[in-house]
Amino acid sequence: MGGAGMGRAGTPAFRWHLSNVQTWCSAALTDEDTCLDGLSSRAVDAGTRAAIRGKVVEVAQVTSNALALVNKVGPGY
Template identity: 40%
Template sequence: MEDCVRQINNGINQITQSVREIQKMGKDGEERFAWHESNVQSWVSAALTDATTCMDGVLGDEIGSKAKSMIKARFLNVKELASNSLAMFNRFTARHRASLAIKNP
């Protein structure tokens, strides 16, 4: 469980870094947009991997089935939120690029 808590804390840090990076996207200009985009995608993906790894470890531990079910449900919720956030972010960046293409054909 200690490894799992460490992975979840890493995931929280990665999501926090992603939020900070998104805030920088509009301030640094277009030349840094792709850099920020890549950082956000990497960190959210890493947080998603951490949650998956942790969940896999918990499911293999010797804990009660009720506690295991509760933990699994929460991890699945975290995974779903991270996955949806990444999808929405990717859609945002695609639309941003498309709007630039319209403005600067």
């Protein structure tokens, strides 16, 4: 089902690509949790841990917003 584009809205190719985006966004959010869990079990100084946690949270917020937008598009197609 690959190809150069997503295809027209409502086509099987479009739905396939949309499903992939949902999967990737969901996986990225899961990875955020895993990353933060791993960070807490490592011997990392508090300042570095806080800086990394802040950046991971920022990325998670953007990813969550992207997933919400994709989910809004998804039901109609």
